[in-house]
Each structure stands twice: as structure tokens, then as C-alpha cells.
Amino acid sequence: MAFIWTTAFRSRWFVLMVILCLSTVCSVTGQARYSVPEEQTEGSFVGNIAKDLGLDVSRLISGKARIITKGSRQYVDLNRDKGMLVIKERIDREELCGKTTPCSFSFEVILENPIQLYRVTVEVTDVNDNSPVFPKEEIYLKIVESVASGTRFALESADDPDVGINDIQKYTLKPSDHFRLEVQNQPDGGQFIEMVLKTPLDREKDESHTLILIASDGGTPQRSGTARIQITVLDANDNAPVCGNSVYKADVRENSPEGTVVTTVSATDADKGINGEVTFSIAHVAKEAKKLFEVNDKSGEIKVTGKIDFEKSKTYQLNVQASDHGGYTDTCKVIIQVIDVNDNSPTIQLMSFSNTIPEDSPPGTTIAVVNVDDEDSEGNGVVKCSINSDVPFKIVSSLSGYYTIVTDDTIDRENIPEYNITITVSDQGSPPLSSSKTINVKVSDVNDSPPKFDESEYTKTVSENNSPGFSVFAVSATDADSGQNARISYLLEEREINGVALSSLVSVNSNSGVIVAVKSFDYEQIKSFVFNVTARDAGSPPLSSVATIKIMIQDQNDNAPQVLYPVQTGGSLVAEMVPRSADVGYLVTKVVAVDVDSGQNAWLSYKLQKATDRALFEVGLQNGEVRTIRQVTDKDAVKQRLTVIVEDNGQPSRSATVIVNVAVADSFPEVLSEFTDFTHDKEYNENLTFYLVLALAVVSFLFITCVVVIISVKIYRWRQSRILYHSNLPVIPYYPPRYSDTLGTGTLPHVYNYEVCRTTDSRKSDCKFGRAGSQNVLIMDPSSTGTMQRIQSEKSILDEPDSPLEVSFLPVMMCN
Numbered sequence: 001m002a003f004i005w006t007t008a009f010r011s012r013w014f015v016l017m018v019i020l021c022l023s024t025v026c027s028v029t030g031q032a033r034y035s036v037p038e039e040q041t042e043g044s045f046v047g048n049i050a051k052d053l054g055l056d057v058s059r060l061i062s063g064k065a066r067i068i069t070k071g072s073r074q075y076v077d078l079n080r081d082k083g084m085l086v087i088k089e090r091i092d093r094e095e096l097c098g099k100t101t102p103c104s105f106s107f108e109v110i111l112e113n114p115i116q117l118y119r120v121t122v123e124v125t126d127v128n129d130n131s132p133v134f135p136k137e138e139i140y141l142k143i144v145e146s147v148a149s150g151t152r153f154a155l156e157s158a159d160d161p162d163v164g165i166n167d168i169q170k171y172t173l174k175p176s177d178h179f180r181l182e183v184q185n186q187p188d189g190g191q192f193i194e195m196v197l198k199t200p201l202d203r204e205k206d207e208s209h210t211l212i213l214i215a216s217d218g219g220t221p222q223r224s225g226t227a228r229i230q231i232t233v234l235d236a237n238d239n240a241p242v243c244g245n246s247v248y249k250a251d252v253r254e255n256s257p258e259g260t261v262v263t264t265v266s267a268t269d270a271d272k273g274i275n276g277e278v279t280f281s282i283a284h285v286a287k288e289a290k291k292l293f294e295v296n297d298k299s300g301e302i303k304v305t306g307k308i309d310f311e312k313s314k315t316y317q318l319n320v321q322a323s324d325h326g327g328y329t330d331t332c333k334v335i336i337q338v339i340d341v342n343d344n345s346p347t348i349q350l351m352s353f354s355n356t357i358p359e360d361s362p363p364g365t366t367i368a369v370v371n372v373d374d375e376d377s378e379g380n381g382v383v384k385c386s387i388n389s390d391v392p393f394k395i396v397s398s399l400s401g402y403y404t405i406v407t408d409d410t411i412d413r414e415n416i417p418e419y420n421i422t423i424t425v426s427d428q429g430s431p432p433l434s435s436s437k438t439i440n441v442k443v444s445d446v447n448d449s450p451p452k453f454d455e456s457e458y459t460k461t462v463s464e465n466n467s468p469g470f471s472v473f474a475v476s477a478t479d480a481d482s483g484q485n486a487r488i489s490y491l492l493e494e495r496e497i498n499g500v501a502l503s504s505l506v507s508v509n510s511n512s513g514v515i516v517a518v519k520s521f522d523y524e525q526i527k528s529f530v531f532n533v534t535a536r537d538a539g540s541p542p543l544s545s546v547a548t549i550k551i552m553i554q555d556q557n558d559n560a561p562q563v564l565y566p567v568q569t570g571g572s573l574v575a576e577m578v579p580r581s582a583d584v585g586y587l588v589t590k591v592v593a594v595d596v597d598s599g600q601n602a603w604l605s606y607k608l609q610k611a612t613d614r615a616l617f618e619v620g621l622q623n624g625e626v627r628t629i630r631q632v633t634d635k636d637a638v639k640q641r642l643t644v645i646v647e648d649n650g651q652p653s654r655s656a657t658v659i660v661n662v663a664v665a666d667s668f669p670e671v672l673s674e675f676t677d678f679t680h681d682k683e684y685n686e687n688l689t690f691y692l693v694l695a696l697a698v699v700s701f702l703f704i705t706c707v708v709v710i711i712s713v714k715i716y717r718w719r720q721s722r723i724l725y726h727s728n729l730p731v732i733p734y735y736p737p738r739y740s741d742t743l744g745t746g747t748l749p750h751v752y753n754y755e756v757c758r759t760t761d762s763r764k765s766d767c768k769f770g771r772a773g774s775q776n777v778l779i780m781d782p783s784s785t786g787t788m789q790r791i792q793s794e795k796s797i798l799d800e801p802d803s804p805l806e807v808s809f810l811p812v813m814m815c816n
């Protein structure tokens, strides 16, 4: 403030002085001119003002010479004692004048007593004291590498406050391999600097460039200023991606799951940033491979996306295209080798097969030809073929891949009618795969089994008196064969039994085997018979077998007992004589009866049913003997009449009654007189006349008949005598030939009494029985296979041996 104030004061004072001077006598009396370089130190000599103005130093002193400056700054001072002007304050030309040339300043030197005013002008000359300076020391430029040569880039020029030669004279650029400088002087005196691209930039080679721009002046010494130009080369998409390998090889197992990484392709792009980003894609590939693989567009990973099948293709080639965003591409070839995995089961194919085989096929008969195959390769495709071991077949290899199944043994349909043959094939992979097929072989029948009866012998019992057509039973045979070979028919043997054809006794149903009685059997005629039935199958040739059938006929109580003695006559009287002297137990007579049935049915018992005097007689229950049970007295009536009932033991029992007349007398006339009444008692007495006439006729007829018969019998006997044993036996009882066989031995194990009776027309003939046993004589009868029995008994009376006879036999119980 002080300075400002002082200056103001001085100015005011100076102005006052000048006005005063001008209004009076004041005038400029001389002037001087000097030149000094700038930047002189304080006190430096400027000029000898005293001498130049022609003034004496003393005048200067007396005149109190001093400098008056109009400006605020006083660069020059006056040394009054020496009369010299010196630098009072450093002068900066650039500050004083800027770019103006020439540069000078003026001031007045004023003297008093008298006032004298002198003008002094000082020219300041330039000294090269400033260097060129760029506005920015660092210049940053970003240039796309793709710019063309000749492109210009404007640069800011440098500044040098000095003037003239000391001002900027020259610009240079280092290094100058890519750029050159062009400097144009502008009308305003400035300079326009441009950098021109000489050769193209390549970011991939040099990402940045540093240039030094130098501005030099012309001073001495020369001064210069620099600016650093930092050039960043911007990327242009000028590079194609490049695959890491031109060919990638990879292996992949077939059936690898989806997502399995096969390989990774890579590619590089020299460009930067987005220009250097590479994406991958699969181009130009077979359709099927496209479905199997995919490439990750960023990472280049190739993955499995489908089912890889070695059997379809063993290699794949993918062309993976690597591309950047600028459309540059490269192609990486990927060769993928598929590794076989044992994923295919072997297959079995029946080439030919006969599903039925006759059971008589010899070992080695071919049944089937199979073809086995495996799609896998090497060990995975090597197959082994086998069949189950529990069948009589074997498998033999014929051609490669072909197998034949043949019989290994004889086969029997009746034993095993069908076989399941399981063919198994397995490969040698790890793990091995296998498959199997079952074929069903049926064994066809051959008629090799004869029919077989349930039993080889059948024994059946049939009650007599059966109805004709009665089914006795059914034979049954089975045949292990099948179909026609097992269709059995039953045949009856052709033979005769007892002179009759078997077929008249029984028949057999050829289909059912039911044996039917053709007629009603009579035990009394035939007790059993044996025959054969043949079972024959319908095979070709037929096979047959035979069963023996024995039919036993069972007795029925179909015959009532027949009383043989005493003979029951119509009108005549037969009486047993009992002497009055007879003791107790006297055998009056014996009732003899037979029953043609057998067994219990022929077991007879005798009972007294009615009697004149029940107290006098009894009948032996078993033997039919009529005996007295008390002493006969004179009081007893001559005529005694007993009714005896004979019952068999059958169910129900049958019976017969017989009337026994007993005469209790000592002489025959006595009897006669007594029995006269008897005859009159008879009912048939009324018809006596009729009977007498009838008897006469019968006797006459019999006489003639007897004559004829005797002659015939004589001839017959004459012929028989030549064969027979010399016996005068007049009667040959006839027994059924098989009779003895019913007992199984051919002999008679029991003792029987046989009573042989011949009934004639004579009512008076006696019946005779004998105690047989040792007395029996067996005679071979050549006309019969059976035995004949001759009965000898002291009581037998065989009269009229040639008359028709009836022979019966009966067992008599040996009770007593």
C-alpha cells in the first residue's frame, strides 16, 4: 500500500512539475538512445548519459538530475557522480514486450536549475533464455491399427517466448519409422504440426509406440523442448483364429454316456478383446456324427451327445470351425476312434430244425442247425456254443459259426416224450455276454411197446343163473405208446370149452374190454372155465399181449333136495317092516335125498314132520336114519306113517317131504291085511281103473322099447368092450370133466359118499347107497378127461343096466 500510495503521490507531484514546466519555460532539450540485452545484472552499464547529452557531471549533481519513468517499474538508474546509466532491475524482454520487436522503453532525465528534460530510450535486445515448451509433456493418441497410410494426426505446437532466431525453428520426431512430421506455417505466425502415418501399424506386433517430438529454437546455444507422444495401437480384427493342432485325435469307448468329454480343441486369435474371442462349431460333418457329438462353442470341449455304436461306425471325423466375430475362421480336424465295448450279445439263429424226431432215431441224427454270431469285434465277438447236459443231445461245430445238434444216445418216447434243448452262446468279452434259445423237440411215437394187462391172470366169480348179457368185469390193458400205437382192442380167443364154443359163453367188448356172459351159467353144468383175451394195439405192425381169465361160477341154492328113497309112488304101497321084536334103536329105514347144489346149498338135514306115533320113531338129523326110540309093543298099530322133511342149508333153504310107511308086523300077510285099507285111503284109488289101463299100455310100450334098446345096447357094449376095462360094470356114471379141477388137485381130498341111483319106471326098485371111500374104484375113461367112479355097494342093485338112467351124486355127511 505504501508503494501504491508513494507512486500516486509521485505521479501527482510529477504531473504538477511537468504542467508547471510546460506553462513556463520547460522544454525537452535533448535525447539519448541506448540498447541493452535483457537479463543484465543490476548495476550493469547501460550508457554514459553525461557525455551523450553533453552535460558536465557537476551539472548533473547541481541540477539534481534524476530519472522520471512513466511506468511503474524503473529498470535503469542514474549514477550522477559518474554520469552513467546502469541497470537497476533485471529486464525480461519477454515480460516487457512479449513477442513484440523491437522492444524498448523510454524515460526522462530531468535536471533542475534550470530545468532541463532529456528523453532516453533503451532498447532491450533478446537473449535466448527460453526453451520451446509444449503445452503438454505427454500426448496420448489412440490409433486403430487398421488406419491407412497417409492418415494425419494433428499435434499441438510448442511455444517459445523468445523471438527471432531464438524462437522455434524446427520440429523433429523420433523415431520416425511409422510417422513423419509436416509443419505448416500459419498466417498468424503460428505453426500447425501434423503427424502423418508412413507405414501401417500392427497391434499384434507393437501394441504401443512412444515418440518424442522435439521443438528446437535457433538460439545459441540452441534450446529445445520435447513432448512424449504415447501411441496406443487399437486392435482391428485383422487376424484369423488358429487351431492349436491341425488334427486332433481322440478315442472314445462306444456307449459312453452323454456328456463324456472326448477331447478339447483350442484355437488362438492374435487379435485382442472381442476380436480375439473364438467360438467353435462343428461344420461339415456327416449327419449321424452331428447327432453324436457337440462342441462347446466357448471352451472347445467336444462331448458325446448320442449313442456311439462301434458296430455302426468305427471312426468319426469332425471339422470344428473356430471363428472370431469378424468372420475369420480356421478348421480343426478331429478324428475320433471308437473303441469296441462288449455290448452285443451273441445271437442264435435256427437255420433248420425238425421239432419231432422218431424215437427209433439212431445216435447221431441231426435235429437242428444253428448259426451264432456276435457283432462285436475281437474277443468281444468270439463265441462259444453249448447246450444243456441233461438231454441226450450234443452240439458239434460244423462250419465256422455253424453248429449242429445231433442225438447222442437212443431216445425213448415212453420214457421222456419231449426235450427242451437250451442252446447257450457266450462271447469272451469282459464281462462276457451270452444268450440262449430253447428249442422243444418232441419224440414221435414208434410202436415199440406192447399193450400190458393190469394183471396177467384174472379170476372172477359169477353167480349162476345170471341174466344173459351180464357184464362180468372189464379187463384193461395199457399201452405206453401213443396214438394208434396205443389204441387197444380186445379179442377173445377161439376155442371150445366142454364142447361148446367159448364165444357162446362169453364175449368181450373189443373197445372197452368188458367181458359179458352170453348166456346164463348153470353151476350144476359148469363150475369154471379159463380162456385168454388178447389186447392188441393198432400200430403197424401191431403188438399184443395175452391175459388168462378164469371165470368161477358160484353156486346158488336153486335146486330143492330130491328124495331118492323111499321112492314116492302114486298108488302102490311101500312099507318098511319092523318086527315086533325090534329093539330100541332099530334101523327102520334111511331117508336118502340129494341136492344137486353144492356146499351149504346141498347140506341136507332131516326132520320128522308128522308121525302116527311120535314116540316110536326118530329121524337122524344128519343122516336121515329112521330108528325106533322105544320097544315096539303089541299095542302098536301095524300101520305107521311118518312124514319126513328134508331141508337144505341154502339161503333161503329149499325142502322136500317124503312119506315113509312102516309096517309093524312079524309076517307079510299080516301086513297085507292091514295095508288093504291103505290103498283105499289113497286118493288115486278112485282112478284105479284108469291107471290099470294106462299101466297096461305103458308096459306094452316099454316091452317094445326094451327090445329095441337091448339090441342097441348090445351093439354099443360090444364096441365099448374093446376099449374098456374088462368090467361087467353096467353103468358108467358121468362126471363133468372139470369136476375134479374145482378142487384144484384132480383127486378127491374129502371122502364122499356117492349114491348112484338109477331111476327106472319101476316104483319098486330100491335105491341103493354105499359107503364109498376105500370102496371107490377109479377108472380112466378114455372118452372123457374126467374120472369115473365106480361105486360098489352090497346094497346096490343095478337092474336093467341098459335102461335110461339118471345119475346123481351127493355128499353124505359122515356124522355117525
Ligand SMILES: *[C@@H]1O[C@H](CO)[C@@H](O)[C@H](O)[C@H]1NC(C)=O
Residues within 6 Å of the ligand: 418, 419, 420, 440
Ligand atoms: C419245455 O418247456 C415248455 C415251455 O417252457 C414247458 O411247458 C415244458 O414243460 C418243458 N418240457 C420239459 C420236458 O422240460
